Amino acid sequence: MTYLSNADIEQVILPSTRDLGGFSVRRALPAAMRQMVGPFIFLDSFGPVRFGVGEGIDTRPHPHIGLSTLTYLLEGELMHRDSESYVQLISPGEVNLMVAGSGIVHSERTPEHIRKDGGKLTGLQSWIALPKQSEETAPLFQHLGANELPTVNGEGINMKLLAGTLHGRRSPAATFSDLFSAEIQLEAGSRYRINGEHIERAIFVVSGAIEIIGQDGTYGPDRLIVFKPGAEIVVKASEAARFLAFGGEPLPEKRFIRWNFVATDQERIRHAADLWRERQFPGVPGDDEFIPLPDNFN
Known part of the structure; x- marks a missing residue:
C-alpha cells in the first residue's frame, strides 16, 4: 500500500508481506507506485524470527543477474555460499555484498551451530541495479567486517555507512554508481540531517518512531518514506529509533525485474531463465539443492 504525504515527502509505502516457504519477509521495494529509489530496486526486511532446535532458514541455491545484493543482519547469523566458491558466515553489523x-x-542458510541449539534472525537485504555498462561484469563477492565500515557516533547518533558515500565518508563496499546505504540509530530526541547530496533518498524504519522536522506525522516500524529530490531532511527520533537510509542517482534506463533477475533488456531475462531451467548456470560447491524456476515464468 502506498499513500502520499506533503511538502518534502514524496511517498510513504507500507511493505507487502511475502511467504518464502515458512519464512515471511516484508517487501518495501518494488512497490505498486514505486519501483526504485536511486539504483535500489528491491528491499526486504525479515524478522525477528525465532527458531527452535533443529530449525532454521534454508534459501536453496538460486540465480541472479544484473544486480548487487547487500545483506545486513541486526541479529542472528547466515551462511552464504555461491558459485564463485565463496563461503562466508555473516553476523550482525557486517556486510555481505554480492555482485x-x-x-x-548462491544460497543462504542458518549455520549448523545455530540450528543445533535454536536461535533468531533479523535483517535487511537490498538489491542494487547495475548500470547498463556494468550489467555483464564478472561476478564477485565481498565481505566487510563491522570495524571496516565508516561510522559516526555522538550526540545521540550512531551511523554506520554500509555502501557508497555520505557526508564525506566512503564505504569500501564495491559500487558501480552514485549511491548510499546507511544504518542509523538515534536516541530519543536526537536528530540526524540527510542533505541533498544524493538525488533520490528514502528511509526504512526498522524500530522505534521518527518524525521529519517540518512535516506532519510520526512514522513507526516498516514504513518506507521517500523524499523529494533536493529537500533538506532532518529526522528526529520520537523514541529510540533505528532505520536504514539509502538512495542515489537514478539510472537513466528502465529496469525490468522478474524473479531474481534484473536487466535493461527483457530478452536478457528470458535468456537467463532458459539457462536456469536447463541447469546451465554454475553450481554452488557444497550445496547441491536448487530453487526451480517459478511455474508462471514464461
Missing part, C-alpha cells in the same frame, strides 16, 4: 553481474548462484 551478480553476468550471473551468479
Whole structure:
C-alpha cells in the first residue's frame, strides 16, 4: 500500500508481506507506485524470527543477474555460499555484498551451530541495479567486517555507512554508481540531517518512531518514506529509533525485474531463465539443492 504525504515527502509505502516457504519477509521495494529509489530496486526486511532446535532458514541455491545484493543482519547469523566458491558466515553489523553481474548462484542458510541449539534472525537485504555498462561484469563477492565500515557516533547518533558515500565518508563496499546505504540509530530526541547530496533518498524504519522536522506525522516500524529530490531532511527520533537510509542517482534506463533477475533488456531475462531451467548456470560447491524456476515464468 502506498499513500502520499506533503511538502518534502514524496511517498510513504507500507511493505507487502511475502511467504518464502515458512519464512515471511516484508517487501518495501518494488512497490505498486514505486519501483526504485536511486539504483535500489528491491528491499526486504525479515524478522525477528525465532527458531527452535533443529530449525532454521534454508534459501536453496538460486540465480541472479544484473544486480548487487547487500545483506545486513541486526541479529542472528547466515551462511552464504555461491558459485564463485565463496563461503562466508555473516553476523550482525557486517556486510555481505554480492555482485551478480553476468550471473551468479548462491544460497543462504542458518549455520549448523545455530540450528543445533535454536536461535533468531533479523535483517535487511537490498538489491542494487547495475548500470547498463556494468550489467555483464564478472561476478564477485565481498565481505566487510563491522570495524571496516565508516561510522559516526555522538550526540545521540550512531551511523554506520554500509555502501557508497555520505557526508564525506566512503564505504569500501564495491559500487558501480552514485549511491548510499546507511544504518542509523538515534536516541530519543536526537536528530540526524540527510542533505541533498544524493538525488533520490528514502528511509526504512526498522524500530522505534521518527518524525521529519517540518512535516506532519510520526512514522513507526516498516514504513518506507521517500523524499523529494533536493529537500533538506532532518529526522528526529520520537523514541529510540533505528532505520536504514539509502538512495542515489537514478539510472537513466528502465529496469525490468522478474524473479531474481534484473536487466535493461527483457530478452536478457528470458535468456537467463532458459539457462536456469536447463541447469546451465554454475553450481554452488557444497550445496547441491536448487530453487526451480517459478511455474508462471514464461
